Amino acid sequence: xxxxxxxxxxxxxxxxxxxxxxxxxxxxxxxxxxxxxxxxxxxxxxxxxxxxxxxxxxxxxxxxxxxxxxxxxxxxxxxxxxxxxxxxxxxxxxxxxxxxxxxxxxxxxxxxxxxxxxxxxxxxxxxxxxxxxxxxxxxxxxxxxxxxxxxxxxxxxxxxxxxxxxxxxxxxxxxxxxxxxxxxxxxxxxxxxxxxxxxxxxxxxxxxxxxxxxxxxxxxxxxxxxxxxxxxxxxxxxxxxxxxxxxxxxxxxxxxxxxxxxxxxxxxxxxxxxxxxxxxxxxxxxxxxxxxxxxxxxxxxxxxxxxxxxxxxxxxxxxxxxxxxxxxxxxxxxxxxxxxxxxxxxxxxxxxxx
Amino acid sequence: xxxxxxxxxxxxxxxxxxxxxxxxxxxxxxxxxxxxxxxxxxxxxxxxxxxxxxxxxxxxxxxxxxxxxxxxxxxxxxxxxxxxxxxxxxxxxxxxxxxxxxxxxxxxxxxxxxxxxxxxxxxxxxxx
Numbered sequence: 001x002x003x004x005x006x007x008x009x010x011x012x013x014x015x016x017x018x019x020x021x022x023x024x025x026x027x028x029x030x031x032x033x034x035x036x037x038x039x040x041x042x043x044x045x046x047x048x049x050x051x052x053x054x055x056x057x058x059x060x061x062x063x064x065x066x067x068x069x070x071x072x073x074x075x076x077x078x079x080x081x082x083x084x085x086x087x088x089x090x091x092x093x094x095x096x097x098x099x100x101x102x103x104x105x106x107x108x109x110x111x112x113x114x115x116x117x118x119x120x121x122x123x124x125x126x127x128x129x130x131x132x133x134x135x136x137x138x139x140x141x142x143x144x145x146x147x148x149x150x151x152x153x154x155x156x157x158x159x160x161x162x163x164x165x166x167x168x169x170x171x172x173x174x175x176x177x178x179x180x181x182x183x184x185x186x187x188x189x190x191x192x193x194x195x196x197x198x199x200x201x202x203x204x205x206x207x208x209x210x211x212x213x214x215x216x217x218x219x220x221x222x223x224x225x226x227x228x229x230x231x232x233x234x235x236x237x238x239x240x241x242x243x244x245x246x247x248x249x250x251x252x253x254x255x256x257x258x259x260x261x262x263x264x265x266x267x268x269x270x271x272x273x274x275x276x277x278x279x280x281x282x283x284x285x286x287x288x289x290x291x292x293x294x295x296x297x298x299x300x301x302x303x304x305x306x307x308x309x310x311x312x313x314x315x316x317x318x319x320x321x322x323x324x325x326x327x328x329x330x331x332x333x334x335x336x337x338x339x340x341x342x343x344x345x346x347x348x349x350x351x352x353x354x
Numbered sequence: 355x356x357x358x359x360x361x362x363x364x365x366x367x368x369x370x371x372x373x374x375x376x377x378x379x380x381x382x383x384x385x386x387x388x389x390x391x392x393x394x395x396x397x398x399x400x401x402x403x404x405x406x407x408x409x410x411x412x413x414x415x416x417x418x419x420x421x422x423x424x425x426x427x428x429x430x431x432x433x434x435x436x437x438x439x440x441x442x443x444x445x446x447x448x449x450x451x452x453x454x455x456x457x458x459x460x461x462x463x464x465x466x467x468x469x470x471x472x473x474x475x476x477x478x479x480x481x482x
Contacts, residue, residue: 036391037416
């Protein structure tokens with residue numbers, strides 16, 4: 001295997017100056033936590049936090065057939081997107097599985113911005129390039145141009161309003177628009193991965209540090225990837241590589257709504273024909289903390305596995321997303337260090353979200 | 355980061371100290387910092403026997419679960435029940451109130467084979 005040097009993002013020194021614990025993630029040195037996962041998690045649920053997610057990938061899709069291309073390459077119905085609107089979606093593969101889960105932003109009449117997972121940038125890029133051959137589209141990998149900050153929590157809009165001369169009150173969830181933020185050109189989108197209200201902010205690399213510093217000076221709490229994971233799990237959102245993989249049929253998950261059978265897309269026949277031997281469910285435990293890979297039993301039989309698990313910082317209980325045999329819904333137990341702990345099936349989100 | 359010199363250490367980040375014929379075991383300052391907020395400690399049963407290197411307890415933080423291994427062979431002679439209600443003692447006082455269990459050692463000489471503070475500090479710092 002070829003040695004790949006660590007890639008660096010514009011805020012790395014800022015994180016280190018704040019005393020963040022840093023760790024490699026998808027080839028980048030990323031902040032995992034600054035103070036503690038629980039404290040950062042609570043800050044986002046109760047006030048506002050800011051995450052540096054500049055490692056995420058950004059592709060532009062432009063041209064007269066940009067819409068037709070994305071209709072074929074992605075599951076959700078891109079024709080529903082007006083300019084200035086965004087949607088959650090997935091890239092299907094040819095055999096009914098998922099290449100990645102993505103967010104699609106319509107930034108102009110014939111221009112879309114596609115945000116992809118950091119760990120899948122190269123794979124997604126090759127996949128989309130191969131599919132683009134039959135369409136009049138231009139693809140641009142802009143991943144190394146953008147810094148991305150996620151400002152999340154009930155006070156996120158207040159903080160951002162202080163940095164741009166705009167009222168954000170009439171901006172709806174999934175709206176996206178260009179504006180000046182602390183005097184710097186930025187694209188804002190009312191999106192996020194925490195289950196809270198908030199915005200994601202696309203900036204050029206050189207503008208990331210001044211905007212980050214402005215946000216911190218307004219009392220927005222710096223948050224790392226640790227809290228990002230507990231927040232998304234409490235909200236019941238999937239993480240690629242865990243709940244979604246090349247072998248996962250999205251119809252067997254709670255995100256089946258992204259599949260739009262009325263349009264044509266890559267692998268449609270395989271995706272719609274497959275049955276669901278296992279389903280993705282949400283579990284809560286009164287005792288014990290489930291973790292990824294733990295086995296699930298029912299009446300002495302192994303019936304599934306945990307894809308993501310943690311202690312919910314808000315519920316103070318163990319929560320998990322798990323694949324469990326479709327014909328089994330009762331008397332589930334999670335095996336934790338050789339002992340079985342009862343688990344109840346619940347509906348995500350695990351916590352009440354506004 | 356503290357590395358008290360009166361303790362012995364393992365590669366798996368436990369510390370051990372001989373006290374009244376028993377080996378007291380906890381996790382290092384480096385380990386508690388790496389784990390983050392400890393939210394649950396699974397204690398071993400009294401009388402349980404283990405060989406050096408066998409898992410006896412487990413520590414859970416929000417982020418992860420981590421097994422705690424017997425630094426020397428022996429029998430569990432005491433457990434720190436205070437951790438059931440106050441798992442955060444492992445973060446706040448890893449070397450005193452945050453001890454986890456005490457072993458009656460089969461062979462106290464095994465303790466001497468563990469790392470001293472300087473060797474352990476080198477190991478911990480090369481890992482971070």
